[in-house]
Amino acid sequence: xxxxxxxxxxxGVDSSVAAYLLKQQGYEVxxxxxxxxxxxxxxxxxxxxxxxxxxxxxxxxxxxxxPFHVEDLSVPYKKRVIDYMFAEYEKGRTPNPDVLCNxxxxxxxxxxxxxxxxxxxxxxxxxxxxxxxxxKGRKIYRLMAGDDPAKEQSYxxxxxxxxxxxxxxxPIGHLQKSExxxxxxxxxxxxxxxxxxxxxxxxxxxxxxEFLQQKLESKEGNIxxxxxxxxLYRKENKKQGxxxxxxxxxxxxxxASIQQENSGSAKLIEGVGSAKEFEGKRxxxxxxxxxxxxxxxxxxxxxxxxxxxxVESTEGEGSVDDIGDTGLPKEGKNERGLENSKGKGAxxxxxxxxxxxxxxLPEYPDLSELKSLSxxxxxxxxxxxxxxxxxxxxxxxxxxxxxxxxGGKKEPLFVIATDVxxxxxxxxxxxxxxxxxxxxxHILTDEIHWVRHDLAMQPGEKREYMVRIRYRQDLExxxxxxxxxxxxxxxxxxxxxxAAGQFAxxxxxxxxxGSGVINQ
RNA sequence: UGACCCGUGGUGUAAUUGGCAACACAUCUGAUUUUGGUUCAGAAGAGUCCAGGUUCGAGCCCUGGCGGGUCAA
Numbered sequence: 001x002x003x004x005x006x007x008x009x010x011x012g013v014d015s016s017v018a019a020y021l022l023k024q025q026g027y028e029v030x031x032x033x034x035x036x037x038x039x040x041x042x043x044x045x046x047x048x049x050x051x052x053x054x055x056x057x058x059x060x061x062x063x064x065x066x067p068f069h070v071e072d073l074s075v076p077y078k079k080r081v082i083d084y085m086f087a088e089y090e091k092g093r094t095p096n097p098d099v100l101c102n103x104x105x106x107x108x109x110x111x112x113x114x115x116x117x118x119x120x121x122x123x124x125x126x127x128x129x130x131x132x133x134x135x136k137g138r139k140i141y142r143l144m145a146g147d148d149p150a151k152e153q154s155y156x157x158x159x160x161x162x163x164x165x166x167x168x169x170x171p172i173g174h175l176q177k178s179e180x181x182x183x184x185x186x187x188x189x190x191x192x193x194x195x196x197x198x199x200x201x202x203x204x205x206x207x208x209x210e211f212l213q214q215k216l217e218s219k220e221g222n223i224x225x226x227x228x229x230x231x232l233y234r235k236e237n238k239k240q241g242x243x244x245x246x247x248x249x250x251x252x253x254x255x256a257s258i259q260q261e262n263s264g265s266a267k268l269i270e271g272v273g274s275a276k277e278f279e280g281k282r283x284x285x286x287x288x289x290x291x292x293x294x295x296x297x298x299x300x301x302x303x304x305x306x307x308x309x310x311v312e313s314t315e316g317e318g319s320v321d322d323i324g325d326t327g328l329p330k331e332g333k334n335e336r337g338l339e340n341s342k343g344k345g346a347x348x349x350x351x352x353x354x355x356x357x358x359x360x361l362p363e364y365p366d367l368s369e370l371k372s373l374s375x376x377x378x379x380x381x382x383x384x385x386x387x388x389x390x391x392x393x394x395x396x397x398x399x400x401x402x403x404x405x406x407g408g409k410k411e412p413l414f415v416i417a418t419d420v421x422x423x424x425x426x427x428x429x430x431x432x433x434x435x436x437x438x439x440x441x442h443i444l445t446d447e448i449h450w451v452r453h454d455l456a457m458q459p460g461e462k463r464e465y466m467v468r469i470r471y472r473q474d475l476e477x478x479x480x481x482x483x484x485x486x487x488x489x490x491x492x493x494x495x496x497x498x499a500a501g502q503f504a505x506x507x508x509x510x511x512x513x514g515s516g517v518i519n520q
Numbered sequence: 521u522g523a524c525c526c527g528u529g530g531u532g533u534a535a536u537u538g539g540c541a542a543c544a545c546a547u548c549u550g551a552u553u554u555u556g557g558u559u560c561a562g563a564a565g566a567g568u569c570c571a572g573g574u575u576c577g578a579g580c581c582c583u584g585g586c587g588g589g590u591c592a593a
Contacts, residue, residue, distance in 0.1 A: 012554095085555090096555050156554070197554055208556050388531095399557050407546030408531030414558095429545095431558095472553065497557060 004028040005169060006119040008106060009061060009068070011053030014125030016060040016191040017180045018171040022123055023064050025171075030117050031061040033070045034110060036077035036101075036202035059190035071113045073105055077202065080104040085200075086215040092420030093501030094397040096471070097200050103159040111167065121169045128154040128512075129173035130165060135454065141165035143451050143512040148176040155471050158505035158515035159449055208395070218391040221423035223406060224384035226416060226435055232377060233434040370481055370488040374440035376498075376520055379417050379426040390425050393418040399436060399497025437494035441469070441504060443487040443516035450514040457482040465506035465513060467491070469498055475507055487516060 007019045009031040023029045033054050054070065061068035081100050088095035111122050127146030132139055141162055146152040160168075172180055184192035226232070365373075388406035390396065396403070400415045409429050416435030417426040428435040450456040457463060461482050466475035467489055478491040489504055498518060505515035 094555075094557080098554050101554085150552095153554080198552095200555065202554085211556095395556095397555095397557060401558075402546095402556070405546060406531080407544085408533085409545045410532075410543095412545065470557065471555065473558085499557075502555080502557090 002026055002028045003120040004030065004118065005121045005123050006030045006032055006114040006117055007123040008110060008125075009033055009057045010125070010197070011056035011060070011191060012125065012194055012197055013180055013184045013189070013191045014127070014172055016057075016064075016125070016189045017175075017183050017187075018123055018125040019060065019066060020064050020183065020187055020189065021171040022169065023066060027121075029064070029066040030114075030119065031057065031064075031066050031068045032110070032114055032117075033057045033068070034105070034202070035070060035072045036074050036081075036105065038074055056191050056194060063187070063189055069117075071110070073109050073113060076109045077101070077105050080109075086212070088501050089212055089394050090216055090420070091501075092394050092418050094499040095501045096503055098156050098471075099159055099503050101200075101202065102157050107157075107160055107164045107168065111164070120167075122167055123169040123171055125172055126153045126157060126170050127151040127173055127175075127177075128157060128170050130168060130170055131511075139166070140452065140454055144173070145507070145510045145512070146170075146173045151177045154507075154512045155468055155503070155505050158451070158503055158512055160451060161449075162451070162453060165451070212395060216392065216394055218395070219423060220389050220391060221393055221425065222381075222386055223388045223390050223404065223425045223427055224379070224381055225387045225413065225427050225429060226379055226384040226433075228429060228433055230383060230435075232379070232383060365481070365490075367483055367485060370440065370483065370490065371442075371485075373490055374438075374442040374488050374520065376417060376438065377435065379419075379435075381424070384426060387413075387427065393420045393423045393425050396425055397497075398499045436496050438498045439494050440488055440490040441495075441498050442519045443489070443504065444519045445484075445486045447516045447519065448482075448487050448514065449516055452511075452513050455513055457487075459484050465508055467504055467506045469495060469504050469518065470502055478506075480506060486519070 005022050005027045007015060007022060007029055009015045009019055010033070019029055019031055035054075058068050081097050081104060084100055085095045085097045106124060107122075114122065127148055129144035129146060131142040131144055133142070134140070143154055143157060143160060143165060145154045175183075181192060388404070390404065396415045396418050398415055398417065401412050404413050404415070404425075404427060406413055406427070411430040413427040413429055414431070414433060414436055415425055416428040416433060418424070419426075426435070457480065459482050463480050465478060465480055467478040467480075468475050476491050476493065476495060478489050481488045481490065489506075500518050500520050502518050503515050504518050506513050
C-alpha cells in the first residue's frame with residue numbers, strides 16, 4: 001500500500017514541484033495549505049496577499065490530481081512566531097522568525113493539524129535533503145544542505161529534531177532551482193512562473209519599522225560614532241598562543257572518527273587541508289600595555305567629554321551612569337582585509353595564502369579566555385562622538401547600514417552595537433570597522449540544539465565545525481567548546497555582524513549537526 | 521577691540537591660472553534575499569550666505585553686510 005504524505009503546499013513553485021514529485025514516486029499525496037497570517041498592517045504587497053496563493057495552490061493540486069485542504073494556523077503562528085519576534089526586538093536582539101516558523105509551525109503545529117489525515121510523512125518544498133542510517137539498532141536522520149548552493153535552506157531548519165525529521169520528506173533538495181522551475185513548466189503547474197517569495201514567511205514583505213511599531217514604541221535616542229582607531233580596539237587578546245598545524249590536524253581526525261563511529265559512512269571532513277591553513281599566521285597580539293591602557297580609559301570616563309554632556313542633557317539623562325559600565329575584556333580583532341572572501345570554502349582561501357591577520361587560539365583556552373573572545377564590546381558615550389538621532393535602538397541590528405539617516409561621512413556607517421536600555425546606538429565607519437567583527441560567540445546551555453543528538457558534545461569537549469551565523473552567509477571554520485557555562489564558538493577568523501538572537505548552525509561536510517540561538 | 525580664516529545639494533568635502541558645480545555619506549527606487557543584515561544597480565537633489573561691482577563669462581577677483589571660527593589682548 002502506498003505511503004501517504006501530507007505536503008505543505010504554499011502556492012509557490014517549490015512546494016508545487018515537491019507535491020508533483022511525490023505523486024510521481026507513488027505516494028498518496030494530500031496537499032494542505034497553511035493560513036498563518038491575516039493582518040495586512042505594514043505589509044507591502046497589499047495586492048498580493050495569501051488569498052492569491054491559495055488559488056495557485058488549489059490549481060496546482062487539481063493539476064496534479066491530489067486532494068486539497070486548508071488549515072488555519074494563524075493563532076499559533078501569532079503566538080509562537082510573531083510574538084516571539086516582537087519580544088526579541090524589544091530586547092534589542094535580532095530574531096529569525098523563519099527559523100522559528102519552521103520549528104514551531106511547519107514542523108509542529110502543521111504536523112499536529114494534519115494528523116487527522118494519518119500521513120506517514122509530511123513534506124515541504126525546502127531546499128535541503130534528508131538522509132538516514134542505522135546505528136545500534138536506531139535510525140539516525142541527517143539534515144543535509146540542498147544541492148543548489150544559491151537556494152540552500154537547511155539553515156532555516158536548524159532547529160528541527162530527530163523526531164521531526166523522522167516524519168519529513170524534502171523532495172526537491174537534490175534539485176537546482178532552475179530544474180524545479182523547468183519541471184513546473186513541463187507539468188504546466190500554475191505556479192511555474194510565480195516569483196520566489198520574500199520577506200518573513202507567511203507575513204510577506206513588510207515595512208519593518210512600521211510593522212514593529214504596532215507593538216514597539218519608537219523613542220528618540222542618540223547615535224554615537226566610535227572612531228576606527230579607538231583605543232578600545234588596540235587591546236589584543238595577547239594570551240592567545242599559536243596553534244600548530246599538528247594540533248589542528250588532531251582535531252580533524254577526532255571529528256572524523258566521531259563521524260565514522262556514528263554514521264558508518266566514514267566521511268572525512270572536507271577541510272583536511274585546514275591544518276595548512278592555520279600555518280603561517282602569526283598571532284598579532286598587543287603589547288604589555290594592556291592593563292595600563294584599560295585603567296587609563298576607565299579613569300578617563302569620569303570626565304565624560306563635552307559633546308556628550310550636550311547630548312545627554314537633551315536626553316535628560318545623567319551621564320554619570322556611564323561610568324559604571326567600564327571596559328570589559330576586549331575581543332581580538334584583525335588587522336585589515338576583513339572583507340568576506342567569497343571563496344566557497346576555507347580550503348580555497350588558504351590557497352591564496354594571504355590570510356587576514358587573525359590570531360590563533362591556544363589549544364585549551366580557559367573559560368575566561370573563551371568568554372572574553374565571545375563578549376561584545378560595551379561602548380560608552382565617551383568612547384565616541386555624537387552623530388545623530390534614531391527612533392529607537394531596538395529597530396536596529398548589528399551590521400545594519402540602512403536607515404541610520406546619518407550622512408556626511410566618507411564611508412557608510414554601520415551599527416556596531418545597540419543599547420536598548422539606554423536607547424543608544426553605536427556606529428562605526430566603513431565596512432571593515434573593527435567594531436563590526438568578533439571572534440567568538442556564546443550560546444546558553446539550554447539553547448544548544450543537536451539535530452544529531454547522537455553527536456552532542458560533552459562538557460569539556462572541543463570540536464571543529466563549519467559554522468554559519470546568518471542565512472546565506474558563508475560557512476566559516478570554527479571551534480566549538482562546550483563548557484558548563486554553555487557553548488563557545490570561536491572562529492578562525494573574526495566574523496562580521498554577530499547578532500544576538502540569530503541562530504548559529506554548525507555543519508560537517510554538508511550536514512547540519514546542530515544549532516543554537518546566539519546569546520551574545 | 522585689532523589681525524586672520526571660512527560660509528557650496530540633507531550632511532561632510534571638491535572644483536586646473538575665473539568658463540555655468542564633482543565626490544562621499546544620507547535619501548528614494550529597483551535587483552538579490554522566506555530574517556529590512558549585507559551586497560548590487562539606478563534616480564532624484566544645490567546653481568555655490570546676502571547685496572552690489574569688475575569681466576564676454578565668477579563658487580572662484582573687488583566692496584559692503586550677515587553668519588561661524590581662529591589668533592591676538
